Amino acid sequence: MSECSNNKKTLMFPKPTLERLKLYLALLLQEEKEYISSDEIAKKLKITPEQVRKDISYLNFVGKPKVGYHIPSLLNELNELFGVDVTDNVIVVGAGGLGTAIAKYKGFKRIGIDIVAIFDNDEDKIGTFVSELVVLPLSELQRVIKRFKVKIAALCVPKESAQEAADLLVKSGIKAIWNFAPAILHVPPGILVENEDITRGILSIKHMLEKNK
Numbered sequence: 001m002s003e004c005s006n007n008k009k010t011l012m013f014p015k016p017t018l019e020r021l022k023l024y025l026a027l028l029l030q031e032e033k034e035y036i037s038s039d040e041i042a043k044k045l046k047i048t049p050e051q052v053r054k055d056i057s058y059l060n061f062v063g064k065p066k067v068g069y070h071i072p073s074l075l076n077e078l079n080e081l082f083g084v085d086v087t088d089n090v091i092v093v094g095a096g097g098l099g100t101a102i103a104k105y106k107g108f109k110r111i112g113i114d115i116v117a118i119f120d121n122d123e124d125k126i127g128t129f130v131s132e133l134v135v136l137p138l139s140e141l142q143r144v145i146k147r148f149k150v151k152i153a154a155l156c157v158p159k160e161s162a163q164e165a166a167d168l169l170v171k172s173g174i175k176a177i178w179n180f181a182p183a184i185l186h187v188p189p190g191i192l193v194e195n196e197d198i199t200r201g202i203l204s205i206k207h208m209l210e211k212n213k
């Protein structure tokens, strides 16, 4: 999500480059050695080494000839670029199948995301636990957002409730909505909305399979 990074530098990067830089970050986080070459990165991500070098050159970062990129230094650059070195407190709205899965996912910590609370409007869910988080009523939204300085909300409510919930989030002080509902949200200027559509990946797979028939 380029626009949502903590670093304004990201706005100068072409979107496809930014998307690939996110993949490099995820890949490097799993590496335990000290250096990696553009060839190795390219092979693992099934792209060309030239592409890798070009993307990384946007960071004004160069590798050592015949050795490759120093992983800890490259990680520092990427962490800074995506604001991973800064922890953002995030809330989840909607404690259904998806909301609880997001709230339970431990991997967000590694990228500087801390899920601090989960909310629902269903009386039967309020007060139940999702991992160590207790499901809170919407009346607690404003207090939690202020107390934990929350800017980002993951919106995991049904399509029909999405706009109403988004309005409430904005009114309560949220600056960015990570929207999982298949709904177009209308928000005031200055509020970021990133629409997440998990059907995108499977559609690409379907397309590739069709093409290779």
Ligand SMILES: NC(=O)c1ccc[n+]([C@@H]2O[C@H](COP(=O)([O-])OP(=O)(O)OC[C@H]3O[C@@H](n4cnc5c(N)ncnc54)[C@H](O)[C@@H]3O)[C@@H](O)[C@H]2O)c1
Binding pocket: 093, 094, 095, 096, 097, 098, 099, 119, 120, 121, 122, 125, 138, 155, 156, 157, 158, 159, 161, 164, 165, 180, 181, 182, 198
């Ligand atoms: N489950 C998935 O894998 C998946 C994938 C992609 C997109 N989505 C989308 O994400 C959203 C959530 O999906 P789900 O499967 O978790 O649905 P779900 O029905 O299991 O959960 C939705 C939750 O939102 C709560 N809710 C409804 N209105 C609310 C409001 N105004 N404020 C607070 N909470 C409210 C409900 O009580 C419920 O607990 C849907 O819009 C769905 O289309 C889900």
